[in-house]
Amino acid sequence: MSAVFDRAYVYKDGSFVFKKNVLLDGVFINSENKIFSNDIYIFPGFVDVHVHLREPGFSFKETVLTGSAAAANGGFTAVCTMPNLSPVPDCKQNLQKQLDIIKRDGKIQIIPFGSITVGQAGKELSDMEGMAPFVAGFSDDGRGVQSKEIMRAAMERAKALDKVISAHCEDMSLVGKGYIHDGEYARAHGHAGIPSESEWRQIARDIELCAATGCAYHVCHVSAKESVELIRQAKKSGVNVTCETAPHYLTLTDGDLQEDGRFKMNPPLRSADDRDALIEGLRDGTVDMIATDHAPHTAEEKSRGLRDSLMGIVGLETAFPVLYTGLVKTGKISLERLVEAMSIAPAKRFGIDNGECFTLFDLNDSFVIDSDKFLSMGRATPFEGMEVYGKRISTVYKGEEI
DSSP states (O other), X not given: OEEEEEEEEEEETTEEEEEEEEEEESSOOSSTTEEEEEEEEEEEOEEEEEEOOOTTTOTTTOOHHHHHHHHHHTTEEEEEEOSOXXXXXXXXXXXXXXXXXXXXXXXXXXXXXBOSBGGGOSSSBXXXXXXXXXXXXXXXXXXXXXXXXHHHHHHHHHHHHTOEEEEOOOOHHHHTTOOEESSHHHHHHTOOEEOTHHHHHHHHHHHHHHHHHOOEEEEOSOOOHXXXXXXXXXXXXXXXXXXXXXXXXXXXXXXXXXXXXGGOOSSOOOOHHHHHHHHHHHHHTSSOEEOOOBOOOOTTTTOSHHHHSOSOOOOTTTHHHHHIIIIITTTSSOHHHHHIIIIIHHHHHTTOOOTTEXXXXXXXXXXXXXXXXXXXXXXXOTTTTOEEEEEEEEEEXXXXXX
């Protein structure tokens, strides 16, 4: 099979090269000798270092098979899975259960995170040495490590193993009973709020520990303007810190909230000032990369409104079109910067080989987001019904179309 593109823009070394009559032979497209007349963009496969594929333990929410199919449908060729599973991958034996499923069902490259602590309980370090050869790094995502002493010990061990600590930063003493941002919407509608300080206070603690230990430290799902500034200053001081944010924090605010579980995630959607600080951080490199925090739940678990629905939304199948429409088409960032944040930077930070992987998009093709068409088992998205640009044509993993 082959595909012919009259005009194609190929991403190479940080910029796009325009080429005519591009022939991609023998790897993909569902009909032989198909000719595309629109301008097509060929990107390196996207890399998401923060997803929840729910297996083992919670296959009623998502599986490795459905989650990796959803990833490919969104243009991703590599993902890193978080450890809030059953059993928690806190030793090689538990991790092996996940690795076996990945080997059997994964459609793209899937690299797990091992947990920082046993059972993600925050009290005792996991068998980091035993898991190190098989994981992207270590995280207790879903929970912040509350103990400064435990986090210091984890950083020291990760440093010795040449692995990244990827931290969910949340000081539970400041969260209280909150479940959305402590902002105008929460006050107007009688909801309990989560203050931004619960995020940035723990980031400040961890930056201090990172500077002391020399550990490679990565901050998950940054959502607050204070967090961005702390990370900016830490980088200027030479601290080995990177961070990610998610598409919803870059494009939505608590002003977009509805009384619907598909708007509930952790951290929550914050203020317009926070969103703008994240965009500026993405522009100047303070925010290194974008990750979806794809976190599927059942329809019933997301049907309980803002107050009682479980935290988490899906994002693998909407990330690129949402970001292209909301950030690139509006002139907030360049397409080159978006590709760097979705592919180059995460692969580099976590040492992921993404060779022979690419994805093709028609940026002139618009569509309306319809969760019923998702390959993920999860359907909860705050972008339901939104018209977006950037339709995926194909995803190629190691030379084969997925």
